[in-house]
Amino acid sequence: MPRLRLAQLPTPLEDAVHLSRALGGPRILFKRDDLTGVGLGGNKVRKLEFIMARALAEGADTLIVCGGYQSNLARITAAMAKRAGLAVELVLGGVPGEAQLRQGNLLLDELLGANVTFVETVPRWDFGDSLERVADQVRARGGHPFIMPLGGSGPEGMAGYICATAEMLAQFDAMSVQPDRLVVGIGSGGTYSGLLLGKLNLGGQYRLTGISVSRTQDYLHEAIPEAAGLGAQMLGLAHRPTVSELDVHDGYVGDSYGALTPACVEAINLVARTEGVFLDPVYSGKAMAGLIDLIRQRQIAKDETVVFLHTGGQPALFAYPPDALVTAVTT
Structure with a gap:
């Protein structure tokens, strides 16, 4: 496929040591796709x-x-x-x-x-x-x-995250990391679909967990296999996902897409104050809120290794009232 190579790649894979400690485990790493370079970056x-x-x-x-x-x-x-x-x-x-x-x-x-x-x-x-x-x-x-x-959720967009999967697998090998889980936010579903196709076709041995920021789980269970199946067909990939291979959560959206939730605000503050990394209120903040809750609910074990894909979006922080974003942090 034709490709316009403008991104700054590979993006870093970083240990979030202080965040992991604040949550009492698991080991968390950030895949920093907020640092792809052009236009302040992002997935x-x-x-x-x-x-x-x-x-x-x-x-x-x-x-x-x-x-x-x-x-x-x-x-x-x-x-x-x-x-x-x-x-x-x-x-x-x-x-x-x-x-x-x-x-x-x-x-x-x-x-x-x-x-x-x-x-x-x-x-x-x-x-x-x-x-x-x-x-x-x-x-x-x-x-x-x-x-x-x-x-950007068509087959071309999915191709970007199939390539990202190959990039991560190489980083895992270089860092001797064996992740149990990869966590990412889901909006229109293109990033998750690309990562799922990458996992299935390139041999990823981790669980891919999606945290919805807008759609219901029922909608995603119907839409993602259909869209990813079409993407696999157009990209010539052998393995296509079924509903049983999806792990998506829709309990962290709040009142609506883009609406702040207390859990999102806590996640933004906690990550900033432990790792010096900024999350956005629409995507990565809610995805991190989901990850934190799954840890606290013990659906993610303390001895797991989790990669969190940071999709960027930080400019949206400046469209929200400061008093609504800044809060005390508890763990």
């Missing part, structure tokens, strides 16, 4: 290397991206597009009033010069025909648009 960079390469191969000159008002995909796409000489149209949706907060990722979108169309989306991921309308506008002025999948 979307790996996906976009393949998605943007496809767009360029198809002759596109404009990328059309949809997401929430604080979309990490939008911010990183806008940054990578500048490196590739492409224009970007961002179609950002949410509830009324959110777009007035020119902070966090929205501020960075402006600095990157992306053209932004705001739409009110209820439910949040229903963009209707807004993407096609923007594509028609691009065509009307002589451009060649490429509409990116939601969350």
Whole structure:
């Protein structure tokens, strides 16, 4: 597959010694995909290397991206597009009033010069025909648009995390680490699907645990095998996942996608104060909240070795009130 190599790889695999001690075990390591480099980094960079390469191969000159008002995909796409000489149209949706907060990722979108169309989306991921309308506008002025999948979750995006699996397996060998579990947040499901395909097809001997930040477990049990199966077919992979191979949890979403929860706030503060690492309130904070709870509920044993995939997203911290984020830490 064509690939636009812009990410800073491999990303570090680091022992979180102080966090592990604060929780009384297990051994926790961070896979630092918040450090992929372009546009302040994050997991979307790996996906976009393949998605943007496809767009360029198809002759596109404009990328059309949809997401929430604080979309990490939008911010990183806008940054990578500048490196590739492409224009970007961002179609950002949410509830009324959110777009007035020119902070966090929205501020960075402006600095990157992306053209932004705001739409009110209820439910949040229903963009209707807004993407096609923007594509028609691009065509009307002589451009060649490429509409990116939601969350970068198509087969190209999965390919990024199959490659990431190979990268991690090499790091595990080099560090003599034998993880029992790999934990990651799940939004649209592309990162989890890519990691699952990587595990099944490259021989990963760990359990892949996903912490949902938006969707229900029932939805993910239906959607992930279907999407990952299609990805496996298009990528020529032998092994395709079944529902029985999924380990996903939906109890940490809170009131809605992006809404703070006390457990997420605690996780953000605990990791910052033990490891000097910042999590975001939408994805990695809730994923870490899930990991911490599974440890406290003894669903993850104290003698396990756990790799936590940090997907980035820290600019979203600056779109939340400080008093809602900063709290005392208990263990």
